[in-house]
Amino acid sequence: MNLTGKVALVTGSGRGIGKAIAQKLAEAGASIIINDVADSAEATAQEITTAGKPSLFIKANVCSSAEVNTMIEKIVATYGKLDILVNNAGISRDQITLRMTDEEWDAVINVNLKSVFICTRAVLKYMMRQRYGRIVNISSIVGIIGNPGQVNYSAAKAGIIGITRSVAKEMGSRHITVNAVCPGFIETEMTQKLSEKVKEEYSQRIPLGFLGSPKDVADAVAFLASDEARYITGQYLCVDGGLIAGW
Ligand SMILES: NC(=O)c1ccc[n+]([C@@H]2O[C@H](COP(=O)([O-])OP(=O)(O)OC[C@H]3O[C@@H](n4cnc5c(N)ncnc54)[C@H](O)[C@@H]3O)[C@@H](O)[C@H]2O)c1
Numbered sequence: 001m002n003l004t005g006k007v008a009l010v011t012g013s014g015r016g017i018g019k020a021i022a023q024k025l026a027e028a029g030a031s032i033i034i035n036d037v038a039d040s041a042e043a044t045a046q047e048i049t050t051a052g053k054p055s056l057f058i059k060a061n062v063c064s065s066a067e068v069n070t071m072i073e074k075i076v077a078t079y080g081k082l083d084i085l086v087n088n089a090g091i092s093r094d095q096i097t098l099r100m101t102d103e104e105w106d107a108v109i110n111v112n113l114k115s116v117f118i119c120t121r122a123v124l125k126y127m128m129r130q131r132y133g134r135i136v137n138i139s140s141i142v143g144i145i146g147n148p149g150q151v152n153y154s155a156a157k158a159g160i161i162g163i164t165r166s167v168a169k170e171m172g173s174r175h176i177t178v179n180a181v182c183p184g185f186i187e188t189e190m191t192q193k194l195s196e197k198v199k200e201e202y203s204q205r206i207p208l209g210f211l212g213s214p215k216d217v218a219d220a221v222a223f224l225a226s227d228e229a230r231y232i233t234g235q236y237l238c239v240d241g242g243l244i245a246g247w
Contacts, residue, residue, distance in 0.1 A: 001028050001222050001223060001225075001226040001228060002028060002029055002226070002227075003025055003028040003029045003030035003084070003222070003225065003226060004028075004029030004030075005029070006025075006029070006030040006031070006083040006084055006225075007030065007031045007033070007075065007079045007081055007082050007083050007084070008022075008025045008030040008031070008032055008033065008082075008083065008084035008085075008086065008225065009033040009035060009071075009072075009075060009082060009084070009085050009086070009119075009123070010022045010025070010032065010033070010034065010035065010086040010088055011035045011036075011062050011085075011086065011087055011088050011089040011115065011119060012035065012036055012037075012062070012088045012089025012090060013032075013034045013035060013036060013041065013044060013086075013088060014034065014036035014038050014040055014041025014043075014044050015036075015038075015040075015041070015044070015188075015189060016188035016189055016190060016214055017088060017138065017183065017186060017188055017214045017217050017218070018036075018086070018088040018089070018138075019044050019214065020213075020214030020215050020217065020218040021086055021088060021214075021217065021218040021221045021222075022034055022044065022048060022055070023047075023048060023051075023218070024215070024218035024219065024221070024222045025084065025086075025218075025221075025222060025225065026048045026051070026053035026055065027053070028222055028226070029053075030053075030083075030084065030225075031053070031054045031055070031056075031079060032045075032048055032053065032054070032055045032056070033055070033056050033057075033058055033071075033075055034048070034055060034056070034057045034058070035057075035058050035059075035060055035062070035071060035089070036057075036059065036089070037059065037060070037061050037062075037089075039059065041057055041059070042057040042059075044057070045057035056075075056078065058071045058074060058075070062087075062089045062111070062115035062118065062119055063110045063111055063114060063115050063118070064118075065118050065122075068115075068118050068119055068122050069122050071122075072119075072122040072123055072126070076126055081126065081130055082123055082126050082127070082133075083127075083130070083132060083133060083134060084133075084134045084135075084136070084225045085119060085120065085123045085133070085134070085135045085136070086135075086136045086137075086138070086221055086225070087115065087116040087119055087120065087135070087136070087137045087138060087160075088138045089111060089112075089115055090111060090112045090138065090156075090190075091107065091108060091111045091112065092108065092150065092153050092190060093107055093108050093152060093153075094149045094150055094153070095149060095152075096148065096149055097151045100151060100152060104152060105151075105152045107152075108152035108153050108156055109152060109155065109156050109159075112153065112156035112157065112160070113155075113156040113159045113160060113163075116137055116159075116160055116163050117163060120135060120163065120167055120178075123135070124167075124171065124176070127171075127174070127176045128171070128174050128176070131174055131175050132175050132176065133171070133174070133175070133176035133177070134176075134177055134224065134225045134226075134229075135167065135176065135177070135178040135179070136179055136180070136181060136221050136224045136225055137160045137163065137164050137178070137179070137180040137181070138160075138180070138181055138183065138217070138221075139157045139158075139160040139161055139164070139180040139181065139182045139236060140153070140154075140157040140182055140183060141182045141183070141184050141238055141240050141243060141244050142154040142157055143156070143157025143158040143159075143160060143161055143182065144158070144161075144182060144236075144238075144244060145244055157182075160180055161180055161182075161236055163178075164178050164179060164180040164234060164235075164236065165234045168233040168234030169234060172233060177224075177229065177230070177232060177233040178233055178234065179224045179229070179232060179233060179234070179235050179236065179237065180235070180236040180237070181217060181220050181221055181224065181236070181237050181238075181239055182236050182237065182238045182239065182240065183212065183216075183217045183238075183239050183240065184206065184212060184238065184239065184240025184241055184243040184244070185199075185202045185203075185206065185211045185212060185240070185241075185243065186211065186212040186213065186214060186216070186217060186239075187211050187212070187213060187214075188214055191211075199211065202243075205243060206240070206241040206242065206243050207241060207242030207243070207245060208241035208242055209241070210241065211241075212239060212240070212241055216239050217239050220237055220239045224237065
Protein backbone atom coordinates (compact mmCIF):
# COMPACT_ATOMS: atom_id res chain seq x y z
CA MET A 1 0.00 0.00 0.00
CA ASN A 2 1.47 3.27 -1.12
CA LEU A 3 0.16 6.46 0.50
CA THR A 4 2.88 8.74 -0.80
CA GLY A 5 1.59 12.29 -1.22
CA LYS A 6 -1.48 11.67 0.94
CA VAL A 7 -2.29 13.77 4.02
CA ALA A 8 -3.83 11.88 6.94
CA LEU A 9 -5.38 12.99 10.23
CA VAL A 10 -5.69 10.40 13.01
CA THR A 11 -7.71 11.54 16.03
CA GLY A 12 -6.66 10.42 19.51
CA SER A 13 -3.34 9.23 18.13
CA GLY A 14 -1.01 10.09 21.01
CA ARG A 15 -0.94 6.48 22.14
CA GLY A 16 -2.46 3.03 21.68
CA ILE A 17 -4.27 2.05 18.50
CA GLY A 18 -4.27 5.61 17.12
CA LYS A 19 -0.49 5.84 17.47
CA ALA A 20 -0.03 2.51 15.66
CA ILE A 21 -2.34 3.72 12.87
CA ALA A 22 -0.38 6.98 12.53
CA GLN A 23 2.92 5.06 12.39
CA LYS A 24 1.56 2.64 9.78
CA LEU A 25 0.17 5.40 7.52
CA ALA A 26 3.47 7.29 7.85
CA GLU A 27 5.41 4.13 6.89
CA ALA A 28 3.19 3.89 3.81
CA GLY A 29 4.27 7.41 2.85
CA ALA A 30 1.50 9.72 4.13
CA SER A 31 2.09 13.03 5.92
CA ILE A 32 0.56 12.58 9.36
CA ILE A 33 -1.32 14.89 11.67
CA ILE A 34 -1.40 13.60 15.23
CA ASN A 35 -4.40 14.87 17.16
CA ASP A 36 -5.08 14.37 20.85
CA VAL A 37 -6.28 16.18 23.97
CA ALA A 38 -3.15 15.07 25.81
CA ASP A 39 0.00 17.23 25.48
CA SER A 40 2.08 14.06 25.72
CA ALA A 41 0.92 13.21 22.17
CA GLU A 42 3.45 15.71 20.82
CA ALA A 43 6.11 13.04 21.51
CA THR A 44 4.34 10.70 19.06
CA ALA A 45 4.56 13.32 16.30
CA GLN A 46 8.24 13.83 17.12
CA GLU A 47 8.90 10.07 16.98
CA ILE A 48 7.36 9.85 13.51
CA THR A 49 9.26 12.92 12.31
CA THR A 50 12.52 11.49 13.70
CA ALA A 51 11.80 8.28 11.77
CA GLY A 52 11.93 10.44 8.63
CA LYS A 53 8.23 11.11 7.94
CA PRO A 54 6.77 14.60 8.28
CA SER A 55 4.34 14.82 11.19
CA LEU A 56 2.44 17.62 12.91
CA PHE A 57 0.77 17.60 16.34
CA ILE A 58 -2.47 19.52 16.78
CA LYS A 59 -4.03 19.54 20.22
CA ALA A 60 -7.82 19.61 19.96
CA ASN A 61 -10.81 18.14 21.71
CA VAL A 62 -12.74 16.21 19.07
CA CYS A 63 -16.01 16.88 20.93
CA SER A 64 -15.70 20.60 20.17
CA SER A 65 -16.89 21.75 16.74
CA ALA A 66 -14.93 25.00 17.12
CA GLU A 67 -11.64 23.22 17.97
CA VAL A 68 -12.12 20.63 15.21
CA ASN A 69 -12.94 23.25 12.57
CA THR A 70 -9.84 25.26 13.54
CA MET A 71 -7.73 22.07 13.36
CA ILE A 72 -9.01 21.15 9.88
CA GLU A 73 -8.47 24.72 8.60
CA LYS A 74 -4.90 24.61 9.92
CA ILE A 75 -4.24 21.28 8.18
CA VAL A 76 -5.57 22.53 4.85
CA ALA A 77 -3.62 25.80 5.22
CA THR A 78 -0.42 23.81 5.91
CA TYR A 79 -0.73 20.95 3.41
CA GLY A 80 -3.24 22.30 0.89
CA LYS A 81 -5.55 19.29 1.34
CA LEU A 82 -6.70 16.42 3.57
CA ASP A 83 -7.08 12.96 2.04
CA ILE A 84 -7.55 10.58 4.96
CA LEU A 85 -9.45 10.94 8.24
CA VAL A 86 -9.26 8.20 10.86
CA ASN A 87 -11.80 8.75 13.65
CA ASN A 88 -10.07 6.87 16.45
CA ALA A 89 -10.38 8.96 19.65
CA GLY A 90 -12.33 7.10 22.30
CA ILE A 91 -12.86 6.59 26.02
CA SER A 92 -14.72 4.12 28.20
CA ARG A 93 -16.69 4.70 31.43
CA ASP A 94 -18.01 1.23 32.24
CA GLN A 95 -20.93 0.67 34.60
CA ILE A 96 -24.00 -1.54 34.65
CA THR A 97 -27.02 0.23 33.16
CA LEU A 98 -28.84 0.44 36.48
CA ARG A 99 -26.00 2.47 38.02
CA MET A 100 -24.76 4.44 35.03
CA THR A 101 -24.89 8.22 35.53
CA ASP A 102 -25.93 10.76 32.92
CA GLU A 103 -22.33 12.06 33.02
CA GLU A 104 -20.89 8.63 32.18
CA TRP A 105 -23.39 8.23 29.34
CA ASP A 106 -22.80 11.72 27.91
CA ALA A 107 -19.00 11.56 28.14
CA VAL A 108 -18.77 8.33 26.16
CA ILE A 109 -21.39 9.35 23.58
CA ASN A 110 -19.67 12.70 23.05
CA VAL A 111 -16.09 11.45 22.71
CA ASN A 112 -16.85 8.21 20.84
CA LEU A 113 -19.84 9.13 18.67
CA LYS A 114 -20.53 12.86 18.39
CA SER A 115 -16.86 13.44 17.59
CA VAL A 116 -17.14 11.19 14.53
CA PHE A 117 -19.97 13.36 13.22
CA ILE A 118 -18.11 16.59 14.03
CA CYS A 119 -14.83 15.52 12.40
CA THR A 120 -16.53 13.97 9.39
CA ARG A 121 -18.64 17.08 8.75
CA ALA A 122 -15.54 19.26 9.03
CA VAL A 123 -13.48 17.31 6.45
CA LEU A 124 -16.22 16.64 3.90
CA LYS A 125 -16.15 20.17 2.48
CA TYR A 126 -12.51 19.72 1.47
CA MET A 127 -12.82 16.08 0.38
CA MET A 128 -15.82 16.95 -1.84
CA ARG A 129 -13.80 19.70 -3.49
CA GLN A 130 -10.97 17.21 -4.11
CA ARG A 131 -13.45 14.56 -5.26
CA TYR A 132 -11.39 12.16 -3.15
CA GLY A 133 -11.39 11.04 0.43
CA ARG A 134 -10.94 8.09 2.74
CA ILE A 135 -12.69 8.05 6.11
CA VAL A 136 -12.06 5.13 8.46
CA ASN A 137 -14.00 5.02 11.73
CA ILE A 138 -12.83 2.94 14.67
CA SER A 139 -15.89 1.17 16.03
CA SER A 140 -15.76 -2.06 18.08
CA ILE A 141 -17.21 -5.56 18.04
CA VAL A 142 -19.27 -4.53 21.09
CA GLY A 143 -21.17 -2.17 18.77
CA ILE A 144 -22.37 -5.35 17.04
CA ILE A 145 -22.77 -7.86 19.87
CA GLY A 146 -23.20 -5.59 22.94
CA ASN A 147 -21.39 -6.00 26.25
CA PRO A 148 -22.62 -5.97 29.84
CA GLY A 149 -21.37 -2.86 31.66
CA GLN A 150 -20.87 -0.95 28.40
CA VAL A 151 -24.31 0.33 27.43
CA ASN A 152 -22.85 3.77 26.66
CA TYR A 153 -19.79 2.46 24.79
CA SER A 154 -21.68 -0.17 22.76
CA ALA A 155 -24.36 2.39 21.81
CA ALA A 156 -21.65 4.78 20.61
CA LYS A 157 -19.86 2.06 18.65
CA ALA A 158 -23.12 0.86 17.05
CA GLY A 159 -23.87 4.49 16.18
CA ILE A 160 -20.54 4.74 14.39
CA ILE A 161 -21.64 1.95 12.06
CA GLY A 162 -24.81 3.96 11.30
CA ILE A 163 -22.75 7.07 10.54
CA THR A 164 -20.41 5.00 8.36
CA ARG A 165 -23.21 3.62 6.21
CA SER A 166 -25.11 6.91 5.92
CA VAL A 167 -22.12 9.05 4.96
CA ALA A 168 -20.89 6.34 2.56
CA LYS A 169 -24.22 6.58 0.74
CA GLU A 170 -24.18 10.40 0.73
CA MET A 171 -20.61 10.63 -0.55
CA GLY A 172 -20.24 7.75 -3.00
CA SER A 173 -20.66 9.94 -6.08
CA ARG A 174 -17.77 12.14 -4.84
CA HIS A 175 -15.33 9.21 -4.63
CA ILE A 176 -15.18 9.48 -0.86
CA THR A 177 -15.25 6.08 0.84
CA VAL A 178 -16.34 5.62 4.44
CA ASN A 179 -15.68 2.39 6.31
CA ALA A 180 -15.40 1.17 9.88
CA VAL A 181 -12.98 -1.15 11.59
CA CYS A 182 -14.28 -3.11 14.59
CA PRO A 183 -11.41 -4.21 16.81
CA GLY A 184 -11.97 -7.09 19.18
CA PHE A 185 -9.76 -7.41 22.23
CA ILE A 186 -6.61 -5.35 21.60
CA GLU A 187 -3.81 -4.91 24.13
CA THR A 188 -3.57 -1.18 24.91
CA GLU A 189 -3.72 1.09 27.97
CA MET A 190 -7.52 1.06 27.64
CA THR A 191 -7.60 -2.72 28.18
CA GLN A 192 -4.73 -2.84 30.70
CA LYS A 193 -7.28 -2.06 33.43
CA LEU A 194 -8.69 -5.58 33.03
CA SER A 195 -7.40 -8.39 35.26
CA GLU A 196 -5.20 -11.18 33.93
CA LYS A 197 -8.06 -13.58 34.67
CA VAL A 198 -10.45 -11.66 32.40
CA LYS A 199 -7.81 -11.43 29.66
CA GLU A 200 -7.19 -15.18 29.91
CA GLU A 201 -10.94 -15.87 29.64
CA TYR A 202 -11.16 -13.68 26.53
CA SER A 203 -8.16 -15.39 24.92
CA GLN A 204 -9.85 -18.76 25.34
CA ARG A 205 -12.90 -17.48 23.42
CA ILE A 206 -10.85 -16.11 20.52
CA PRO A 207 -10.49 -18.68 17.68
CA LEU A 208 -6.95 -17.46 16.90
CA GLY A 209 -6.16 -17.89 20.63
CA PHE A 210 -4.46 -14.58 21.43
CA LEU A 211 -5.26 -10.90 21.97
CA GLY A 212 -4.69 -8.50 19.10
CA SER A 213 -2.07 -5.77 18.90
CA PRO A 214 -2.58 -2.13 17.83
CA LYS A 215 -0.63 -2.98 14.66
CA ASP A 216 -3.27 -5.57 13.67
CA VAL A 217 -5.86 -2.78 13.65
CA ALA A 218 -3.48 -0.35 11.93
CA ASP A 219 -2.86 -2.78 9.04
CA ALA A 220 -6.61 -3.01 8.35
CA VAL A 221 -6.99 0.78 8.51
CA ALA A 222 -4.10 1.29 6.09
CA PHE A 223 -5.78 -1.03 3.59
CA LEU A 224 -9.13 0.78 3.82
CA ALA A 225 -7.31 4.13 3.48
CA SER A 226 -5.48 3.01 0.33
CA ASP A 227 -6.37 3.14 -3.36
CA GLU A 228 -6.51 -0.67 -3.30
CA ALA A 229 -9.77 -0.34 -1.31
CA ARG A 230 -11.37 2.03 -3.83
CA TYR A 231 -14.44 -0.20 -4.36
CA ILE A 232 -15.16 -0.77 -0.67
CA THR A 233 -17.49 1.64 1.13
CA GLY A 234 -20.14 1.54 3.86
CA GLN A 235 -18.59 -1.60 5.36
CA TYR A 236 -17.26 -2.69 8.71
CA LEU A 237 -14.29 -5.00 9.05
CA CYS A 238 -13.83 -6.95 12.29
CA VAL A 239 -10.24 -7.30 13.48
CA ASP A 240 -10.95 -9.67 16.33
CA GLY A 241 -9.13 -12.98 15.84
CA GLY A 242 -12.46 -14.51 14.82
CA LEU A 243 -14.14 -13.69 18.17
CA ILE A 244 -17.55 -12.86 16.68
CA ALA A 245 -17.24 -15.00 13.54
CA GLY A 246 -20.60 -16.40 12.58
CA TRP A 247 -22.45 -14.07 14.95
N1 LIG B 1 -8.24 -1.44 23.01
C1 LIG B 1 -9.23 -2.19 22.56
O1 LIG B 1 -9.31 -3.39 22.86
C2 LIG B 1 -10.26 -1.60 21.66
C3 LIG B 1 -11.24 -2.46 21.14
C4 LIG B 1 -12.21 -1.94 20.30
C5 LIG B 1 -12.19 -0.61 19.95
N2 LIG B 1 -11.24 0.21 20.47
C6 LIG B 1 -11.28 1.62 20.07
O2 LIG B 1 -10.04 2.00 19.52
C7 LIG B 1 -9.81 3.40 19.75
C8 LIG B 1 -8.47 3.59 20.44
O3 LIG B 1 -8.47 2.84 21.64
P1 LIG B 1 -7.16 2.63 22.52
O4 LIG B 1 -7.31 1.31 23.18
O5 LIG B 1 -5.94 2.94 21.73
O6 LIG B 1 -7.42 3.77 23.64
P2 LIG B 1 -6.38 4.69 24.44
O7 LIG B 1 -7.12 5.13 25.66
O8 LIG B 1 -5.07 4.00 24.63
O9 LIG B 1 -6.18 5.93 23.44
C9 LIG B 1 -7.21 6.84 23.16
C10 LIG B 1 -6.61 8.19 22.83
O10 LIG B 1 -7.69 9.09 22.55
C11 LIG B 1 -7.38 10.33 23.17
N3 LIG B 1 -8.61 11.09 23.43
C12 LIG B 1 -9.54 10.86 24.40
N4 LIG B 1 -10.49 11.80 24.37
C13 LIG B 1 -10.17 12.65 23.36
C14 LIG B 1 -10.78 13.82 22.85
N5 LIG B 1 -11.91 14.32 23.37
N6 LIG B 1 -10.18 14.45 21.79
C15 LIG B 1 -9.03 13.96 21.26
N7 LIG B 1 -8.41 12.87 21.73
C16 LIG B 1 -8.97 12.20 22.76
C17 LIG B 1 -6.67 9.94 24.47
O11 LIG B 1 -5.94 11.02 25.03
C18 LIG B 1 -5.80 8.79 23.99
O12 LIG B 1 -4.54 9.23 23.52
C19 LIG B 1 -10.99 3.88 20.60
O13 LIG B 1 -11.99 4.43 19.76
C20 LIG B 1 -11.51 2.59 21.22
O14 LIG B 1 -12.85 2.68 21.60
C21 LIG B 1 -10.27 -0.25 21.32
